[in-house]
Amino acid sequence: MCLAIPARIIEIDPATDIAQVSLGGVRKEISLALVNDAQVGDYVLIHVGYALNKLSEEEAEQTLALIREMGLLEATEEEGATPGGQA
Amino acid sequence: MCLAIPARIIEIDPATDIAQVSLGGVRKEISLALVNDAQVGDYVLIHVGYALNKLSEEEAEQTLALIREMGLLEATEEEGATPGGQA
């Protein structure tokens, strides 16, 4: 549930707590009312026009690294495994 | 001023004082609030959806008779007179 997408803050109006975020060339106005200390350059998770939370770059990289590691381990063991389909 | 046209009463609803009048095959609903003792068959002068007054058949005929008489008198005296135009 709860469609949300990460976008980068490119501008903040401190008076209104409204920010401009950018996502793949699209700019959108969102409210920062739900997050503290968001800065220009931060990535925030956008949901119904609000930033829900900041994203952690570090954690994202660690997750990706872990995924690569989990996959690689396997890839060496069972190259080309083809699990059967089930809908 | 005051577009008004004579029409014949063909139906009266005494409860609402609303009548149906007929004029050349057209039926129209009008109010009788402004006239007393209008009867089915009477001709009334219709203005903005109200009967203003009853018409007197007798007077109408006398007027027409008078017009004919005025004209005829003349016709015998100066047959074919053609007054000049002026806009």
Added chain:
Amino acid sequence: MKYVDEFRDQKLARQLAGAIAAEANPGRQYRLMEFCGGHTHAIFRYGVQHLMPPNLRFIHGPGCPVCVLPMARIDQAMAMALEHEVRLCTYGDLMRVPASGRRSLLKAKAEGADIRMVYSTQDVLRIARESPDRQVVFFAIGFETTTPPTAVAIKTARAEGMTNLSFFCNHVLTPSALRTILATAGPDGVQLDGILGPSHVSTLIGSRPYAFVPEEFQTPVVIAGFEPLDVMQATLMLVRQLNEERCEVENQYRRAVTEEGNLKAQALMAEVFKTREQFEWRGLGFLPRSALALADTYADLDAEQRFPVDIGEPKEVKGCECPAILRGVKQPTDCKLFGTLCTPENPMGSCMVSSEGACAAYWSYGRHRAPAPQAQAL
């Protein structure tokens, strides 16, 4: 159509024309004012002027309720619709009347004002009943003919306890205007030899209110119907009065007009309205005791009180001769704007709007001044 077709008979018209030509004294002028726009309309629509001798001229009077409504009242109605966001009900005739700044109710409607055209005050009542949450104002205009239907609506609104309907009253009184015309006539104003008296107004008020005309102004009056034969017969009656040096109120329109008029309607008007101390008439200025307002007992239904508006000084179009035309001292063709900047599509003055307005009538029916071919055939 009974009582209509008989009074449009071509043969009788030709005979009456002959009689008028024969009886009119070539040695004098017959300057007859048709008070009503209805007469003006008939004269133009049926080409009655063509049938008259050259020394008999119709002078168009101020008897068109649309034409005599001052611009300020349109501005006021527009302000009610736009500022107070009322639902303004009005007769179709008013939609195109110019207001200040070349605006009109038609344009205000296009811009979003809630303006409804009605055909009858019965519609006004229906609209108000159907939209109880909405303030509805009836923009009431007209002479004594159109006034009693407004009175019925006011009484009904009171009887039904409607709180969302009020009345912007612009009803005016014919005799008062007639008096002003006559009082200013003479060497400096319009010169009048006789009056074709109101048709449907007289149906309501009767023929008695015109007694002052011969008495005070030594001018004969013939109350005339609106059909072309009515106009012609009444013209002949005026010619005869003038030739015989009589000066009285005669009634050509006997089939609809009595001496006392419609007493029921008169009582209704007396109950619901009071006479204003003065009221502005376009062209005639502020005339004393010439218009109606809601009586004190009905003042709560008065839209002017319920929805006060502040309008600036209305801006008349420069060059528009409506005022002089309404007083009978000028003709449409005397106006520089006639047919150039002022046409029925782009009326500059109210006289170009109503088909009873002298300018509109002249434009629609009289513009082409070459002698009509059939005039020769008569």
Added chain:
Amino acid sequence: MKYVDEFRDQKLARQLAGAIAAEANPGRQYRLMEFCGGHTHAIFRYGVQHLMPPNLRFIHGPGCPVCVLPMARIDQAMAMALEHEVRLCTYGDLMRVPASGRRSLLKAKAEGADIRMVYSTQDVLRIARESPDRQVVFFAIGFETTTPPTAVAIKTARAEGMTNLSFFCNHVLTPSALRTILATAGPDGVQLDGILGPSHVSTLIGSRPYAFVPEEFQTPVVIAGFEPLDVMQATLMLVRQLNEERCEVENQYRRAVTEEGNLKAQALMAEVFKTREQFEWRGLGFLPRSALALADTYADLDAEQRFPVDIGEPKEVKGCECPAILRGVKQPTDCKLFGTLCTPENPMGSCMVSSEGACAAYWSYGRHRAPAPQAQAL
């Protein structure tokens, strides 16, 4: 798109699929409930199920706010719009949800109800400011993700002293539903070996509220993001917990979810809302302390109090298996109406509306059951 594209990588997916297949013990079943519709959507949209070994099955949970909204609440909102003539603002997702008598907000709008789709509670505030004469109601739905934006709007309405805006609150609490699912699981209900925990809800509430799952129900939880690699990694993490007979709350979605969640948003929710004693969830019945209402200090902004409506007993469509599907005990294909009378154009149940609903996801992405050609190529 940063943080998006990386987590949709095909090559890594293939590798993760290989790892899952390798690590999954062929001798046992892995019945994993993805709580969230977001997971359901990702599983179908990206064909994740195709990449799993046959003994690993995803069971679709109740985590779609549209799907769990009982019909009575839609009926109630429609009645507010139609009887009280309020301007009803709602997220687009709700427009096509079936209400009693095969009606919906979309149809009510077509019939003249004043219903506005909004994308954000910021729009709701704007609409209310722009139409001060009109009562505006926000039909608020959603889990803890969507709740804080409603809280912001409520506080703003109060701060600005708006008298024309109120809130029809249908916000529900995730942990409560999770508890019900787990409490009814077992031989007679759904059989679950592990839980893919909520993604964006957890962003707000943190990972701590799930501690009860392993403690009370001996079921492992892995909080998972909504991108397909997130789902696959979390699946592998669950497989490992099960293989290793661990049972704990793990957090795969570390880039957005912390232990404590968003404290500012939590404080805001605590201020503005109170927990309802009970609330009906479609399919799950009345669950204690599972939803929010406006706190007493904001009760004057509660649309349920401002616009009371009287609706009849809502009429569920006969044969619709949404309730069982939402509890995880049936699949869309078990419903006789699926694909015959019930399609996304003519949804009979809410699960066919939202793209997160199991029936809609199944219809859009899973309907064609022949093995996809590229499944062979993997």
Added chain:
Amino acid sequence: MTQNRRFPVRLDLKQGTVDMSHGSGGRAMAQLITELFHRYLDNALLAQGNDQALFSPPPGRLVMSTDGHVISPLFFPGGNIGSLAVHGTLNDVAMAGARPLYLAAAFILEEGFPLADLARIVESMADTANQCGVPVVTGDTKVVERGKGDGVFITTTGVGVVPEGIHISGDLAQPGDAVLVSGQIGDHGVAILSKRENLGFETEILSDSAALHELVADMVAAVPEIHCLRDPTRGGVATTLNELAHQSGVGMQIREEAIPVRPEVMAACELLGLDPLYVANEGKLIAICPGDSAERLLAVMRAHPKGKDAAIIGEVVEDGLNFIQMETRFGGSRVVDWLAGEQLPRIC
């Protein structure tokens, strides 16, 4: 489970209403098109389901004409917006002397419009098109939000082919030409007004809405030298005559007495303060032809049921002002001007 019936639940043509999804381009729209439009307007070209129709016209010059139809009320005595949308465009095609071949129809539907009404309208369009032998071969459907439309608007476009030797255009009237009208005027406008609730009048008058292409075919076959044809729709006979006079740079002299008007139409106009010369027609035409062909043309027109009350109403004259002058029934003369603004019911 999965199965091939395209629309499992049929469109509810009794209780259903148009909603936004019917204009979305998706399956709801496809269903509306299949189960309503194609069902009634059934023909091979339309059934192909392409976004355009392909046909081989007979050789010759083609005409194309388009008209939006926005009438209120949608159903009126003698027709509805569907039949009107067929007649109106066929007539504009026919007024070039052409034989109409094909029609296109574009619908703009307002959210909330009852499907039952839409079905009645489309069925009547189909019947009318059938009777006229001119199929609706391509179409389009859009849906607008409530309050941004008025039930249904239908824009029809027609193409037709002009027989050789026929040269008809509004700028070809010449002094000495005769002016004819094909029948009683004002019926359509009065029929519409009689359904406006607030005017509260009743008549037996039906709209004259009708297709004139067969009448025109007879006319151009017998009198190929016709100069102008036009249907006096909005603005009525008065406006059409002014248009033609202006286009051709001529004046006209007409006779009120010669213009056929039903007594009921005349009466309704008297009641409302309207002039029948400005009231709309939807099944009449004005024809202008050389003066010495006029009696022949009149005879051909009168021989056709849709021209049985045809009349010669005047003649074209030289006039730099392009005035239409009319000898009144009363014997006077007046200018018959263009309509200014709308013709509204009046009190004075």
Added chain:
Amino acid sequence: MTQNRRFPVRLDLKQGTVDMSHGSGGRAMAQLITELFHRYLDNALLAQGNDQALFSPPPGRLVMSTDGHVISPLFFPGGNIGSLAVHGTLNDVAMAGARPLYLAAAFILEEGFPLADLARIVESMADTANQCGVPVVTGDTKVVERGKGDGVFITTTGVGVVPEGIHISGDLAQPGDAVLVSGQIGDHGVAILSKRENLGFETEILSDSAALHELVADMVAAVPEIHCLRDPTRGGVATTLNELAHQSGVGMQIREEAIPVRPEVMAACELLGLDPLYVANEGKLIAICPGDSAERLLAVMRAHPKGKDAAIIGEVVEDGLNFIQMETRFGGSRVVDWLAGEQLPRIC
């Protein structure tokens, strides 16, 4: 006094607004047509002022297509309703492989609409028609009351001629055929959404609104064996592929990775919960041709500026269920269904 200037006071194209008299059939309407429509759309056929246009088409089969245009906002990045109304219909004509010849345009104006906006729209229509070499030769204007329209609706109808040897129709796709798209998808829909006030997003994306008849002319000249052409407008590529599959009784297998989508369009869709496959295009086409002509067709398309980003996106397969199956970028497979209802911004 009396004089011959037809409209003494010029239309106020700066401050003026449409009012009911502009649709009355009277002189106010004549003035609007003369001073606005004819002024911009200036061409000999229109200038004749008849209710229809007369022309001699080249020999061959004709196509006719009509489309109502009801877009909001009326002005959007990359165009307006006027340019769109020209492109939309030209494209539907071109999708038969035809060369468009003439356009008809019917306007439905809402009372109160600014004449300045109308002039901008009509001017842009005229420019577009000029650039395309396809004049608007006949038209119609109606005015509806405020609250019964939405500024302006424009229905355009086009006719065109199909070169010999070309047989293109939605029912001709065959298993083994290739499916091509002429460029990046979703631009128009996203450009429109970006102007919806409440969505509050901004992009540099312009509508792709464009006329495709020249691209089509190159395509059919080089590859006359093309089976289907269709512009994926409302409902987007997904809906158009479903339509074609259904009409031809086939299925299709497409590859997500092959479908060109701008990153901004993708991002806007992610933000709003939309799928670019369902987003409208106004300057793109889908082409289906025999598999062994596909590379040749692709080369021709890429050689034309309006097809420079063309791509082969899949192939036609046998499928009794007429499903469009897509291999996802992620490596999975899904059915790409018709759009159900409208595609609305979503929260979940």
